[in-house]
Amino acid sequence: MQAEKNYYEILKVDVNATEEQIRKAYRLLVREHHPDVSKHPAAAEIFRDIQEAYEVLGDPEQRRVYDRLRESQGLDKSSALSLHATVSHKYLLTGVEEQALYVLLDLAPASDLPTSRLPLNLCLVLDRSTSMQGMRLQQVKEGTRQIIDRLNPEDALSLVVFSDRAEVLLPGQRNIDKAMAKSIASTIQPSGGTEMLQGLVAGLQELERNRTKDSVNHLILLTDGQTYGDEAECLEKAEWAGRHQISLTTMGIGSDWNENLLDQMASVSGGTSVYIDSPRKVVDVFKETIRNLSTVVARELTMTINPASGVTLKEIFQVTPYIHHLEVRANKVVLGPLGSGHDKALLMEFRVAQETNPGQKRLARLTVDGDVPGQSNRRSWEWVEIFAEFVPKLEGNLEIPPTIITALGKLAIFKMQEKAMIDLENGRISAATQRLETMATRLLNLGETELARAALLEAGRLARTGDLSAEGRKKIRYGTRSLSILPKEIHGD
Structure with missing residues (x-):
């Protein structure tokens, strides 16, 4: 008896x-799926599951034990999450030393999950150093006012500014006086240097004071400069935030900020980093961020990867809503919050060791777990198993699904950008230049003309001067990261 198997679904009852209904269903399924009759490649496995399900559900005492076991483990509830896996190869060859298998996993809220808005616990941590004066700070103030206008009475807001030191302008509170809050934001004046850590610490303290069991806890950090000497501590605080259900959106405006640091801080907290190349885009970025936060239905999602013996995970990338590398620690991956209408898609590369015996084999189980506030009648986790059929010879239509080909193509461009930057850091100017030129060609093939032009311009600059411009480096990095796999490409709509 295996509680995680849904015997009712197996028997379709x-x-x-x-x-009597169980007996009739069993007899129909046996006739349809008996290995002597069925031509399905997994007929023997399906038949075993049918037999196992009937042995339990056909015996009243075993059925009662099974039902109680599923209830105690929450397995009788439907999941709040939906997982759909697409594999690159349904069939693998026996006797081959090692084979690659790609899995594209689409993660979304269940289609029938209610989408009531969760209360926000939001903190804005804004750089007010001297370099922010003028249009940058004006637009940040306007963006802040736009966020304030979009808050509900149950939302909590705090406002922190930093330069050489941090100052809490608006302590965290709910049902804020919006006119007062906007007036406070308008008083921000530029001065001093950039010490990010102090602002980050003050912001996290405000969020801790205002969290509730159902709140979406989020910190928006915006800067236009380099923080010096406190990078390691900033990353440690971001990791702490991720462990305490606080995600970060890190925003860099202009070209003189540390994209590696902001990227890492966002990633370890389950958030995202954003490149703002013009002050005119600040307001739109702020509005988009608050819109996304308002759709969150699940928090603190993590995925556990359990590969079978002889199967190893080589790497994993998120490919929607944007591309970035995911770090695996103790078989777990931090995925962050999930919003209604904002699916996540993950692309995994597995390596499968030699298999001598033909037949179907389970290669991995992927389990996504999280916190879904206000949905006590639903499971907060879901899992999917990855199978492949081992055969001595490949026959018939064995094309790789177009969704995986598309994902791999865009991911290859993103990786090419990463390798070009590594070549540059190690003094391999010619190799970096060649990668940028090749990348530009592939971008043109995708119709990404503006990004292709930027790559070609930087390739020329690199060949002439031996370096990239700070602006060009960020434009290429964040541009290739935005080559996400659209939901319609995932679902094949």
Whole structure:
């Protein structure tokens, strides 16, 4: 008896089915799926599951034990999450030393999950150093006012500014006086240097004071400069935030800020980093961020990867809503919050060791777990198993699904950008230049003309001067990261 298997689904009967209904369903399925009759490659496995399900559900005492076991583990509830896996190869060869298998996993809220808005616990941590004066600070103030206008009475807001030191202008509170809050934001004046850590610490303290069991806890950090000497501590605080259900959106405006640091801080907290190349875009970025936060239905998602013996995970990338490398620690990956209408897609590369015996084999189980506030009648986790059929010879239509080909193509461009930057850091100017030129060609093939032009311009600059411009480096990095796999490409709509 395996509680995680849904025997009712296997026999295609309702949980309240009578003994006679179970018997009839079993007989129909046996006739359809018996290995002597069925041509399905997994007929033997399906038949075993049918037999196992009937042995339990056909015995009233075993059925009662099974039902109680599933109830105690929450397995009788439907999941708040939806997982759909697409594999690159349904068939693998026996006797081959090692084979690659790609898995594209689409993660979304369940289609019937209610989408009531969760209360926000939001802190804005804004750089007010001297370099922010003028249009940058004006637009940041306007963006802040736009966020304030979009808050509900149950939302909490705090406002922190930093330069050489941090100052809490608006302590965290709910049902804020919006006119007062906007007036406070308008008083921000530029001065001093950039010491990010102090602002980050003050912001996290405000969020801790205002968290509730159902709140979406989020910190928006915006800067236009380099923080000096406190990078390691900033990253440690971001990791702490991720462990305490606080995600970060890190925003860099202009070209003189540390994209590696902001990227890492966002990633370890389950958030995202944003490149703002013009002050005119600040307001739109702020509005988009608050819109996304308002759709969150699940928090602190993590995925556990359990590969079978002989199977190893080589790497994993998120490919929607944007591309970035995911770090695996103790078989777990931090995925952050999930919003309604904002699916996540993950692309994994597995390496499968030699298999001598033909037949179907389970290669991995992927389990996504999180916190879904206000949905006590739903499971907060879901899992999917990855299978492949080992055969001595490949026959028939064995094309790789177009969704995986598309994902791999865009991911290859993103990786090419990363390798070009590594070549540059190690003094391999010619190799970096060649990668940028090749990348530009591939971008043109995708119709990404503006990004292709930027790559070609930087390739020329690199060949002439031996370096990239700070602006060009960021434009290429964040531009290739935005080559996400659209939901319609995932679902094949």
